[in-house]
Every structure is written in structure tokens, then in C-alpha cells.
Amino acid sequence: MTETHPTPVLAALWVRAQPAVAAFISSLEPDFHDSEEILQQTAVTATEKFPEYDSKRPFVAWAIGLARIEALRYRQKRGRDRHVFDNEILDLVAEAVQQENEQIGEIRAALKACLSKTSGRVRQVHEMHYGKGMSPREIASQLMSTENSVFVALHRARNALRLCVGKQLKRIGVS
Structure with missing residues (x-):
């Protein structure tokens, strides 16, 4: 048997896909240890x-x-359990997860486009808070401003992004 090593491409793809794959498996197999296996x-x-x-x-x-396929194999190895989904339900769950994953990709793309449109103090405060993980107090200190004005700027940024993302998604037909 030849030994296989993951390529950097596979590793990068797997890192991005793993949360969605894990969520799919967890929806089929609620037991943590079984889903991890x-x-x-x-x-x-x-x-x-x-x-x-x-x-x-x-x-x-x-x-x-x-x-x-691995979930089906696992189920077959485990034998008949009345708490195991049949193949039709597995197909429905797989389809739902795939659709949700596509929507998440569209939401991320819309958010990225909307973020690129922000500018000025709102963008600066947003990047400091969400990009660098700074607290409103730290941002206020660095910008020589009040903590309250930082909260207001963050509130405005979130509202502007929410509206922009909503418009972007409506434009491409995602609700």
C-alpha cells in the first residue's frame, strides 16, 4: 500500500471545508464521538x-x-439502530447543507464588497475593532475620542453593512 501525503492544496481546501463537513456530519450523527470518527x-x-x-x-x-458515504458506511458497521436516518433523509440533509454553504459564500462575497465601499472614520473604527480585536476603550484612546463615539461609529458601520449586504443579496436573488 502506498503512503499518501496531503498536498498543500488539499490541506488548504480541507481547512476551509472542514467546518461545513463537520456540521453536515453532526446533523446526521448527533453523538460527538461518532461524528468525530x-x-x-x-x-x-x-x-x-x-x-x-x-x-x-x-x-x-x-x-x-x-x-x-462515510456516514452510510459507519451506519452499516453499527448495524440497525432506530435512531439512524435512512438514505432519503441523508440526501435531503446533504442538499440542504450544500445550499446553505452556497448562501454563506454569497453572503461573504456581499460583505466583502460592502466592506470595500466603507471609508473614513467608520472604516477605521470597524477595522480596529473587528480586524485587530481592539476594544472600544482602546480605540477611543488611540483615536483620542470618547468611548461613546466609538460605539456610535461601530453601530453606524454595522447598520451600513447590514443594509448594503441586504441590497447586494436582493440584487442576486438570495434572501
Whole structure:
């Protein structure tokens, strides 16, 4: 048996996809230890089958497909349990997770576009708070301002981003 090593490309794709894959598995298998075992086996399978991956398709969807198969294998090994979902439900959950993942990608893209449109003090305060993790008190001190004005700027930034993202998503048909 040849030993396989994950490529940097696979590693980067897996790091981004792993939360969605783990959420999918957890929706099928609520027991933490069982879902972790399925997730680990899915990672092994992804490593083994990565040469077959078509990079024109979304990696997350491919990985969720592998997770679905691993969940089925795990269920078969475990035997018949009345708390295990049938294949039809597994397909429905997989489809719902994939749709949600696509929407999250569209929301992130809209947020990124909206963030690029912000400027001035609102952008500066937003970047200091969310980008650098600074508290409103630290921001106020650095900008020689009041903590209250920082709260107001953050509130305005969140409202502006919420409205902008809403418009972006409405424009592309995502609700």
C-alpha cells in the first residue's frame, strides 16, 4: 500500500471545508464521538481520493459527498439502530447543507464588497475593532475620542453593512 501525503492544496481546501463537513456530519450523527470518527474517516478518504477531485466543482460539495458515504458506511458497521436516518433523509440533509454553504459564500462575497465601499472614520473604527480585536476603550484612546463615539461609529458601520449586504443579496436573488 502506498503512503499518501496531503498536498498543500488539499490541506488548504480541507481547512476551509472542514467546518461545513463537520456540521453536515453532526446533523446526521448527533453523538460527538461518532461524528468525530466519521469526520476523521472522511478526511482520510479525501486524502486518498483527492487525485480524483475535479477542481471545477466546489470542494465542499465533494467533501460532503464523501462524508455522506462515510456516514452510510459507519451506519452499516453499527448495524440497525432506530435512531439512524435512512438514505432519503441523508440526501435531503446533504442538499440542504450544500445550499446553505452556497448562501454563506454569497453572503461573504456581499460583505466583502460592502466592506470595500466603507471609508473614513467608520472604516477605521470597524477595522480596529473587528480586524485587530481592539476594544472600544482602546480605540477611543488611540483615536483620542470618547468611548461613546466609538460605539456610535461601530453601530453606524454595522447598520451600513447590514443594509448594503441586504441590497447586494436582493440584487442576486438570495434572501
